[in-house]
Amino acid sequence: MSTDLDRVLARIDADLDGSLERLFTWLRIPSVSTDKAYAADCRRAGEWLARELAGLGFEAGLRETPGHPIVLGHAPREGAPHAMFYGHYDVQPVDPLNLWETPPFEPRIADLGDGRKAIVARGACDDKGQVMTFVEACRAWKAVTGVLPIGLTMLVEGAEEDGSKHLPEFVEANRAELKDRYGTCVALVCDTGMWDRRTPAITVSLRGMVYEEIIVRCADRDLHSGLFGGAARNPVHVLARIIADIHDENGRITIPHFYDGVPETPPEVLDQWKALNLTAEEFLGGVGLKYPAGEKDRMLIEQIQSRPTCDVNGIIGGYTGEGTKTVIAGEASCKISFRLVGDQDPKAISANFEAFVRERIPADCSVEFIRHKGSRALALPYDMKDLRRAQAALEEEWKVAPVTIGSGGSIPIVGDFKRTLGLDTLLVGFGLDDDRVHSPNEKYDLTSFHKGIRSWARILAALAA
Template sequence: MAALDSVLNDIDKDLDNALERLFAFLRIPSISTDQAYAPHCREAAAWLAADLTALGFETSVEETSLHPVVLAHKPKPGAPHVLFYGHYDVQPVDPLDLWETPPFEPRIATDAKGEKTIVARGASDDKGQVMTFVEACRAHLAMNAELPCAVTILIEGAEENGSQGLPEWVARNKDRLAADVVLVCDTSMWNPTTPAITSSLRGLAYFEVEVTCADRDLHSGFFGGAARNPIHVLSRILADLHDDDGKVTLPGFYDGVRERPPEVLEQWRGLDFTPETFLGPIGLSEPAGERGRLLIELVQSRPACDVNGIIGGYTGEGTKTVIAGKASAKVSFRLVDDQDPQKLAETFEAFVRARIPADCSVNVICYKGSRAISLPFDMPELETARAALQDEWGVPAVTVGAGGSIPIVGDFKRLLDRNTLLIGFGLDDDRIHSPNEKYDLRSFHKGTRSWARILSALGARRGH
């Protein structure tokens, strides 16, 4: 413990310098979705590579089909080996006029609760989170001249652009990414004082359905009642996707869906995750999913189907009495456990086609899907990390699922056959992807201390 105490003390004393380094990183406008910012993405990769090289990592900046990745190694023969993943790219800043200060001029602010926050684009997603891990490594190296584990760091530059090019790069470089476990810091705390480990991510299947009836838009006075209306056809298909109890009606849809262990459900019941606390702030009060399920199950461990958009007919100002020739909808499914996106695609298309009248046609477009990710509840590294987080925060770390998807985590499982611990220190009010993005100073400071503890704890597992 004496060695760890010195590392934690160094993190505390070096906080101002750590913020200066983070601010330098945040000043680089590394927006990955706009090619006009491609030079800045390359600048961010070079900045991070230089910082890691200065720490003694064997570092390289390597090309992908879009923006480069930063790969860094700090070997330690005979020790457990971790692979840390994050991203240096950020979201666009629009609408710019809603920012209180320029998005790439980071600053320390005080929020309405009196808490100090780091305000800048990328502060929480994901530069601030990446630097919690880098600063933890810096402190270990400063105090002990070595890390508790062998560490490989992989930081990409296109996460906000769908990680374009990264899966292919990972597939080509599997041998260089060998590790016992993957660590990801792109998630959130349960609340400002309770750490969380994300134990599952829902997968995704996304479709566009276009129904065509007549060969053009029709006058509803001449043809109303006689001509097939594609909006009616499409609406019936969409309505048929759920039954009266909120369950998805696709045949075999729930194949591969597992129930959570009783002890996990009991933990979730004690989290005060209620319609009032979760739905109330967005103006709703009643859960809309499967009846008889905990609200937290509906957004974390159960699959879901949603219509993300409907297009058809006249939607401009005033009236125009037409029957549309075409109508389309975008439909997504969040998947859990062992649900197969490819099997779902086949089932969904058959479901749609069975509801198309003989004189109409349909085109079903299937976009790339991703499988869900679940950690084994008895995974030793999971318990090691939970204990380390409790030591730092003074309360048990919550093990929860996440309703969203991080496809690269699935690629790590598929390509590297390794599980991923998702441990982040963001908060729900960090305004990621929005103007005035922030990262609590406490999250940055204690996040760094948390990673220092986790690295020490994982390094102590010599019998891995």
């Protein structure tokens, strides 16, 4: 017997051309948020989406911010769970324009030569194509049944590529509307990727961040190395020794209490990751490397997903111009970032790191720290009911169990959803590693778009259960 979901999936298949045309219409709007010259286009892209949502029965419109407007829409359903979907309608700049094979805001279907077809345009994957997988799933449900399976709030911003500067304050100011009014129970995000083009993934953790700059000062000016070399303290040497001390020979970070709050990944998840057989050759070979540099007693996949890290992002000191200049610098500086996991406390990491550095500063030298905003890591409970439902829905669509993975990067607004609204977030995306996100000739596989719509249709039905 045909079910509502069967009919919805059939509708998605039959209306794929219509879904593509709607996406293409949106992709033609050059909503580059970081360039003021495109401010009117950003608003136009928001207005377009608001009209689409209104046509699907959402009470939708633009909400003003000091920057680009936010699209907000509500479609409650009495007696059903309520979720909030987040995405963004702004896109990255297109530079360098000369590397695009066709104009970036004239979307097209390209044949990739291996039986795959892809949508090519700026925003095709990040994030308009991904947002539209969800919108089109909603459209199919409305067309077939007249209602959505669950209540939904749509929150789609226009400044993600510009740092989401005003979104946290918007979420804080509108907590009652976003969380309390409808009893919102989970957030949904489609701005991540698949494990590979046949294996879906749910991102269950995001690493947090601590970022610091260190300035080491020794002499009160640059010195002639012929006169002062061997006697005067060199801040580049001091800084280099500090940096070298941060890691031991096994790749572990030596800062005291650094691993406080770092959890062990459940054995069943480690078994799943091990079965993926991610090799150094596969992961590092493409960037000209061979050997993992992280903790030697951890799998490569753990190093990039579930373990904390410390990296030097830049070093400045002495003469760096063309030719020679024999000086001992008066000061040297570096920028260092930490990626955090589990319950690591950004403030504690900062304090312990600064103490670690001060212990290594010679008595006649000084150090200054410039602290940047930190963020905690986020992780879903592995036994979360909505996570299990989404996993089952994805497996039904793709005929392979989805991978639950951690992200080495950070999506700060997801932290605000947790801290401000008390919402866990399901991150389900259909991007691929070769989608050239932020680069010329950005693409989104046609299969990712089509099966992404079908996947969200199934997830909505699963959440309704």
